[in-house]
Amino acid sequence: MNRRLVLLIPLGLFAALAVLFWSSLATAPDGRDSARLGEAFPAFELPALADPARSLDRSLLTGRVTLVNVWASWCAACRVEMPQLAALAARGVRLVGVNYKDGRAAANAFLGEFGDPFEATIHDPSGKLGFELGVYGAPETFLVDAQGVIRYHHVGALDTEEALQVILARVKQWRSQP
Amino acid sequence: MSRPLVGALALCLTLLATASPAAVEVRAFDDPALGERYVALAEELRCPQCPNQTIADSDAPIAGDMRERVAALLRDGRSDAEIRDFLVARFGEYVRYDPRPAPRTWPLWGVPAALVAIGALVLAMLVRRRARRVVPLSATERERLAELVSRDEPGATRDRLEVRR
Known part of the structure; x- marks a missing residue:
């Protein structure tokens, strides 16, 4: 009897691995956490989308908890998440956009069509700020605390109620930090 | 083996041989050793956007940006290790096909x-x-x-x- 049970060990191991791999397939995340989590938002000096003469830098992101959304007019998922970004702005979340690898005219037309929830938008036509942030596709969203440190990262559209609630909870959490 | 079959096989082999990875742009380096290191690095780093492709194989925009940066850093005289660390700092350990021993690995x-x-x-x-x-x-x-x-x-x-x- 004991010996028979020993013979079943390989089968049991196989079944356990099969369950593990099968469930991993179903739960594979779309995105990975940014390598920049816990680090200061990278330094940059780029023009504002609305006004090429206005130069923006890292000081834009200190003093208040800010949600930085990397978007582009060529990105279909960015259209999908615009209403949710507007909802976040309406709830008092401060939003800053990074217009990623995009033309100024196309980007402004996009904001004209879908509304502009951003307090300011950084124009990053070459994608060099995106590269520093480790962005590999739009949209991506970063939560930056009042000290300018990246605290949360979301890859892909913020298109679910769940994602919005997570963002709101994080904003609240980092606002309460001294 | 019949003659047409041998012919077909030869044709397949020829096509296979020409279908080698070609996404890497031809880049001019003054020093041929730099060119070799560039190809080696591009074939060792993983495209962060693609499930399983090196930045040499991938034609995703981010892979192009990364190749460009690797070339620029090589011309700057940075070492292979510095270049790997530079990309890992931005895109995470994910970009290494040869992960370092770490608690996670x-x-x-x-x-x-x-x-x-x-x-x-x-x-x-x-x-x-x-x-x-x-x-x-x-x-x-x-x-x-x-x-x-x-x-x-x-x-x-x-x-x-x-x-x-």
Whole structure:
């Protein structure tokens, strides 16, 4: 009897691995956490989308908890998440956009069509700020605390109620930090 | 093999040979050694946007940006390790096809070693158990055995049973 049970060990191991791999397939995340989590938002000096003469830098992101959304007019998922970004702005979340690898005219037309929830938008036509942030596709969203440190990262559209609630909870959490 | 079949096979092999990875742009380096390091790095780093492609194989925009940055850093005189670290700092450990030993990656090295150790343990147990099963006969038993073998009479059965006891 004991010996028979020993013979079943390989089968049991196989079944356990099969369950593990099968469930991993179903739960594979779309995105990975940014390598920049816990680090200061990278330094940059780029023009504002609305006004090429206005130069923006890292000081834009200190003093208040800010949600930085990397978007582009060529990105279909960015259209999908615009209403949710507007909802976040309406709830008092401060939003800053990074217009990623995009033309100024196309980007402004996009904001004209879908509304502009951003307090300011950084124009990053070459994608060099995106590269520093480790962005590999739009949209991506970063939560930056009042000290300018990246605290949360979301890859892909913020298109679910769940994602919005997570963002709101994080904003609240980092606002309460001294 | 028939002649057309050989021809078809030769054609397939020729096509295979020409379908080598071609996404890497031809980049001019003053020093050919830099060019070699560039190709090696591009074939070792993983595209963060693609499930399983090197930045050399991928034509995703981010892979192009990364190749460009690798080339720029090489021209800057940075070492391979510095270039890898530069990209890992931005895109995470994910971009390394050759991950470093770290708390998150130790199972990659630990599991095979543990399996070998478990195998050795099981083998040792089996060998010991088998060794234990062969119990040598004592001097009296051997004597009795010799006696039984040399004898062939009805009483032998009873004696044999006794020896087996």
